[in-house]
Amino acid sequence: MSKLSLGAYPHMLGFEQLERLLERTAKSGNEGYPPYNIEQTSADSYRITLAVAGFSEADLSITIEDRQLVIRGRQRDDGADRVFLHRxxxxxxxxxxxxxADGVEVGEAIMENGLLHIDLTLMRPETVVQTIQIRKG
Incomplete structure (x- = not known):
């Protein structure tokens, strides 16, 4: 079976970037860790909550890379001088x-009780109607 591309549809002009974004997201390999929730907090705002127990603020980084919100966590392994009977x-x-999506802005990030909350706001653009003049050729 062949893969269908958005470029195969002539009425979908300029959506090549969206297609690349979808492919990259599908390949990102987000396993099940850490678990997360996405909730709608108002008509134009959302909150992503990740369960990051054991991580400090210094262990986490939040970046926006090419229309993707990326949260990374890396704990420092200070167990070199510790002896674990069970780990x-x-x-x-x-x-x-x-x-x-276009128009989504990342607000503040809050760490609370082992949960990382990231607030998002959808900025709705005003509807613009543009008239294109037709000239004789």
């Missing part, structure tokens, strides 16, 4: 990505 809490790194 069930893994100090593993993660990367979690979310595609941002």
């Amino acid at each position: 069930g809490i893994a100090a593993r790194q993660f990367q979690r990505s979310f595609v941002l």
Whole structure:
């Protein structure tokens, strides 16, 4: 079966970037860690909450890369001088990505009780009607 491209549809002009974004998101390999919630907090705002127990603010980074919100976590392994009888809490790194639509702005990030909250706001553009003049050729 062949892959269908948005470029195969002549009425979908200029959507090549969207197609690349969808492909990259599908390949990002977001496993199940860390678990997260996405909630709508008002008509134009959202909140992403990640469960990041054991991570400090210094262990986390939040960036926006080419219309993607990327959250990375890397714990420092200070267990070199510690002896574990059982180690069930893994100090593993993660990367979690979310595609941002046009007009979505990232607000503040808050760390609270092992949860990282990231607030997003949808900025709705005003509707613009543009008339194109037709001239004789």
